[in-house]
Amino acid sequence: MNIENLCEFGGIVHAADNTNLLELPSSYIENLFKDYHLLLFRGFDSLSKDEMVAFSERFGPLLKWDFGYVFDLQIQENPKNHIFREGRLELHWDGSYLGPEKTPKYSFFQCIEGNDFEGGETIFCDSINAFEDSDDEFKSKLKAANITYQTERKAHFGGTLSWPLVCPMTNDGRPVIRYMEAFNEDNEDINPIDVSVDGMDRLNSDAFLRELNAHLYKSKYLYQHRWTKGEFLMFNNNALLHGRNSFQSASDRRRIQRVHIL
Numbered sequence: 304m305n306i307e308n309l310c311e312f313g314g315i316v317h318a319a320d321n322t323n324l325l326e327l328p329s330s331y332i333e334n335l336f337k338d339y340h341l342l343l344f345r346g347f348d349s350l351s352k353d354e355m356v357a358f359s360e361r362f363g364p365l366l367k368w369d370f371g372y373v374f375d376l377q378i379q380e381n382p383k384n385h386i387f388r389e390g391r392l393e394l395h396w397d398g399s400y401l402g403p404e405k406t407p408k409y410s411f412f413q414c415i416e417g418n419d420f421e422g423g424e425t426i427f428c429d430s431i432n433a434f435e436d437s438d439d440e441f442k443s444k445l446k447a448a449n450i451t452y453q454t455e456r457k458a459h460f461g462g463t464l465s466w467p468l469v470c471p472m473t474n475d476g477r478p479v480i481r482y483m484e485a486f487n488e489d490n491e492d493i494n495p496i497d498v499s500v501d502g503m504d505r506l507n508s509d510a511f512l513r514e515l516n517a518h519l520y521k522s523k524y525l526y527q528h529r530w531t532k533g534e535f536l537m538f539n540n541n542a543l544l545h546g547r548n549s550f551q552s553a554s555d556r557r558r559i560q561r562v563h564i565l
């Protein structure tokens with residue numbers, strides 16, 4: 304197998320002779336996750352939904368949502384949640400509203416239709432380095448913050464959640480920033496998320512969250528993935544935050560499927 308670096312925290316796994324992903328030993332992939340937080344698989348056979356489940360199950364139990372194990376994500380006509388619209392998606396971690404026991408360890412994606420033009424890239428933020436890199440004063444502010452999130456459940460997620468901003472990463476204890484991004488202008492009319500820092504008045508809380516947003520969006524922490532049909536991507540949901548750029552075209556046919564592994 305041939306591995307190439309994709310970004311600071313990601314690698315590309317190239318298939319040898321059209322291998323099926325189900326033929327790759329899960330121990331091989333798990334070992335790669337010691338060095339990378341994100342793996343992009345190129346040149347592999349496409350997988351049916353059942354095969355995506357079979358592949359994912361080898362890494363742990365799967366998270367079952369209202370729609371089952373496989374989330375089908377594409378732009379919808381009259382969506383209930385902004386995830387299905389062309390606006391941008393704020394940085395977040397998956398399964399946030401389900402609490403720590405149901406936070407997926409990995410998210411596994413397959414691209415059914417790509418976006419071979421600008422817009423609609425999935426954004427990944429290296430929240431380990433974003434924490435480690437910050438100066439001492441900002442670090443102590445980050446460590447002291449407990450954040451409350453509130454969003455109405457309109458699709459498969461929502462509710463109220465209170466979470467420390469800095470948490471140990473579950474597999475090696477390194478601190479990460481776990482955060483759902485405040486002030487997404489593209490969700491305000493449909494599915495706004497209220498984000499506040501516990502114990503701070505609104506003015507101070509907003510100022511701190513804006514500073515945090517600016518920090519997380521520094522290009523040195525980001526990788527933006529433009530999808531090509533047939534690619535697979537698997538990432539460590541405890542180590543990275545992710546979001547999505549807005550689409551340039553409302554008729555974009557981009558379609559991705561996702562499975563959550565606990």
Ligand SMILES: O=C(O)CCC(=O)C(=O)O
Pocket residue numbers: 374376392397410423424425426545546547561
């Ligand atoms: O559309 C995307 O690129 C990301 C969607 C997302 O965050 C998810 O499916 O968990």
Ligand SMILES: [Fe+2]
Pocket residue numbers: 395396397545
């Ligand atoms: Fe997500």
